[in-house]
Each structure stands twice: as C-alpha cells, then as structure tokens.
Amino acid sequence: MEEESSVKLHGMWASPYVLRAKLALNIKGIDFEYIEEDLANKSELVLQHNPVHKKVPVLVHNGLPIAESMIILEYIDETWSDPPHLLPKDPYLRAKHRFWAAYLQETMMILSKTMTNGGKPTEDEMKEYWKKMDMAEELIKAELFSNGCPSFQEAKPGYLDIVLYSFLGTYDVVEEFYGFKHITAERYPFLASWTKALSEVPQVKDATPSSVKVIEILHAMRKNYLQLKG
C-alpha cells in the first residue's frame, strides 16, 4: 500500500511563481492542500519554512519545506517520478530546457522589477527586453521545436512550458498594466501560438487567475507604493 503523503502549498493567488507550482502539481495529478498567504502579514509557517527569502511559493512535503519555484518544479518531477515528466529524460535536452527556462525567467525579471514600485520600465530596459524576446522567438523554435509549435493534444506541459506560461500567459495583464503588447501573433508567431496552446490545456486553465483580478491587485500595489513614497 502506498504511504500516505502530505502535500501543502503556501501561495498567493496572483503570483506567477505560485502558478508554476500549482501547474506542476495539477499536471502531475498530485492532490495538495493550498494555503493562501497574506503577503503583508505572512504566517509564522512561511517565515519558518523560507527564512532566507520569506517568499511564496513554499511547498511542504511530509513536513519538509522546499522554496523557490524552479526548484519546486524539479523536486515535484523527481519525487513523483511517474509520467508525465516535467523535464525530458535525455540529459542534453534537459539541459536545453533548463537553459531556456532560466533565460525566460531573466527576461520576465526586466518587467517585474518595476511591477510594485509604480514605475514603468526605462527605455534601456525595454530595448533589452525586446532583444531577449526576439532571441527567444527565433532560437527556442530553432533549437527545440523545429518541427512546429508544441501541441498538448497528447503531451502534457512540462518545465519549460510552465515557466513560459507563468510569464506570457498573463499577456493581457502586461498590456493593461504597462500599456504595451508583449506578445503579438505578428511579431512573435511561435511564442504566441505556444502560449495559446498552453492556455487551452484544462489543468492550466483551471489554475490561471482572472486577469481582471490580477490587474486590480497590481494597481492597488502601485497605489500603495506611491502613497508610501509620498
């Protein structure tokens, strides 16, 4: 008989990092208890489980805490080792998926740096952002999907899909909050159709927060920041 296992996820509903952990658990079909955190008043458990960064997500498996979304994805894949696998079995391909996931994360950080501080990305940041996006469009396709855009009719989304979606899945939020479209089918046909295919996967759809609510909370965070700044 399989040993009973306890899986708890501490999160905040609008967080793209928490979304990664939720997607991985949903895709793997792992039952978990979700604990919503108030980030302005974090629970003792989060502070205790993630004393270094004091951030969510934190996954707690049989009492053992794991922090940092990318590390949580790898932990889930290694611990629940039955298919679907989040990372490819082939080591070279696995390295490539990790490389591009880290690259997308860096690109996402250019925007999220300014997310809470009420500012807009600077011109230089925007230049860097578009350069990185152009590179992702061209090279991820050439290196990993030269046969066409990923399809999720049979295959389940994995590690790289999850990181991509946590960044680009909320495209309408970026559009409303920052006032520009960051993936359009004209400029980024590959990234746009990949993101769209992911958004239609039931496990992904179920975990995705409402854009309207995310936009509301971002505006509230921006207002709060500007008020505190005076």
Ligand SMILES: N[C@@H](CCC(=O)N[C@@H](CS)C(=O)NCC(=O)O)C(=O)O
């Ligand atoms: N590198 C972390 C980032 C997590 C993160 O930034 N979480 C935010 C929510 S989106 C948080 O907990 N913020 C609380 C704080 O900064 O005090 C990861 O990948 O898990």
